[in-house]
Amino acid sequence: MKRIECIIMDWAGTAVDYGCFAPVAAFVESFRAIGVPVTAAETRAHMGLTKVEEIRALFNIERVRAEFERKFGRPAGEEDVQARYAEFQRVLFASLEDYTDPIPGVVETISALRAQGIRIGSTTGYTRSMMDVVLPAATAKGYAVDNCVTPDGLPAGRPAPYMIYKNMADFAIPSVDCVLKYGDTIADIKEGINAKAWTVGVVLGSNELGLTQEEVSSLPADELEARKADVRRRMLAAGAHYVVDTIAELPAVIAEINRKLEIL
Secondary structure (H helix, E strand, O other): OOOOOEEEEOOEOOOEOOOOOHHHHHHHHHHHOOOOOOOHHHHHOOEOEOHHHHHHHHHOOHHHHHHHHHHHOOOOOHHHHHHHHHHHHHHHHHHHHHHOOEOOOHHHHHHHHHHOOOEEEEOOOOOHHHHHHHHHHHHHOOOOOOOOOOOOOOOOOOOOOHHHHHHHHHHOOOOHHHEEEEEOOHHHHHHHHHOOOEEEEEOOOOOOOOOOHHHHHHOOHHHHHHHHHHHHHHHHHOOOOEEEOOHHHHHHHHHHHHHHHHOO
């Protein structure tokens, strides 16, 4: 009988870094350095891609493209992409360890699911060298996974499904029916759907909501609910099978999926 055997967790905005602020700050600073600013909202719109692909996406924004050409008298080329990516990495590595606190509820819920025999994989838009900073720092704070797959060496990162398939191969899980992808960006949702895995989006702490814990606590209830509803709508439109407020709801979702798998 099929059951969920593996959860594929995202990292920033899903497991650690409430609100997904580490990459946002680095993208903004990397473009500010050449006098062609991008906004936090613009960076969040492409979050979840590999970081160099997000740099390309930011250069393709019409406003950014026009501002670059006005300032430098030519279109941006691949050398500009690589230069901004290098600056992004410089800024990110200087602060990345500071953004590894587990999101509330993650450590406890993952521990409980692991006790049920569920293995914990992960995918990310970070490179292996970036995860070499995140993994030990998160582990020291109580959050660890059984497997971490990065885009390095694969045909593509998100929204392609290859990182999920690599987790499946590493765990020797033969069916996507037994795999659940859990993440906080639209790219996460598309990655899960493209892999044909069960796909669950999370709202609070997510890149898509883009709020700190303090901002969540201080927002008027009706405004917070409206913002959460917008994130939920966009995740469902992207194909998510379920969308939860927090990871505390995930065990119940898994139980429901397992019931569905019993009758397939």
